Amino acid sequence: MSTRARQKPAASDLKQERAIRTRALILDAAARAFADKGYPATTILDVAELMGATKGAVYFHFTNKNALAVAVTEEFYVRLRSAAQEVQEQGLAPLAAVTELLTRTGAMFRDDEVIRAGARLQIEQSLIDADLPTPFLGYTEIVTGLLRTAEAEGSLPAGSDPQALARVLVSAFFGAQHMSWVINNRADIADRVQEILAIVLPGAARA
Template sequence: MQARARTTRRYLLEAAARLFHERGYVGTSISDISAESGRTSGAIYFHFVNKERLALAILEEHHATWPGLIGTYMNSDCPALEKLVGLSFEVARAFRDDPVVRAGARLWAERAAIDAPLPASFVGWFETVTELLEQAAESGELNPAMNPAVAARGVVSAFFGLHTISDALDGREHIESGLHDLWLLLLHGLQADPDPAALLERVRRSSPPEPLARVCADA
């Protein structure tokens, strides 16, 4: 019975996520979600109480996506800057392809309309990127003129700025191409011995993250 309830809850969550992404928080009602999911409003209220709790659940799932993905890259044998770049492409694909991640991004942008305490955003990304850049500094990959914490804020800001623009222009359809071009620019400043094209080619060959760890271990 619990397994069935979890399955139903996830189904409702994904149906709501599709609508929140397409129509926004204010433009989506419980009745809309009921019609999209084929479940009654009562079933939705049973699992989520109200629309605010449903939005909060999507945001929590959005944030829960990242620790496992980050851990896969952190634990690989790749050089730190390759970990960072590879991770960024995986995150970009999640924002483009995962309905819950996409919905979480839109809900966060519309957070003022949601009458519920929401999880903090971006802070974890600053910490993760700072850690990777510190690793790069220790291994001699990072330009010695770069302060890892300061550079991390610039990288994270540029990454999410790219997502905002890509979403507005084409629904993130070309996000990977845009991210490739962004890294060509950023790596010229970040690398101690700049060769952005070669690093990006290594990351391209090693994606997704399981092959990434294997390729780097064999290098």
């Protein structure tokens, strides 16, 4: 048998790769639909048409619209965790890392359809007949960890509570992105993030 023949991908591998690509296309189309129309108004047909496929192709990967909503929301948190990991790998000072994380997350809420969809689905979760991931906890834990490091390094004002400060920051951020969405379609979210940092964590600007 030739080397080329031995290296040829098996049919099962090619099929799996196609399935993975198709699932990703479905998630992207579902995110676009959920972000633009909301969960109640979105249909499986909307998703199929956005990706140029049939409803059968969508149903092959997802049993119903609830399953799509769960998958998009899970991907929302995957992307937030990935952004946080990338920031942590930069080796920034802790307050600078908080600034970078919130700034980067704000840009994601403006530019990333999966992030916009996940945010909207969390708001509409009472209309979804499925359990979605609990919002905000993981993100708050990451910010808390950075602020605890800052406290240990003496970068926070004396008497600061890193956990409480993280809750305030995350609450302010997610509230601000929602207001920015409703009022300005998130066009001004970068400015809102900088306002939050300047008022709640002024030391971050100098980190």
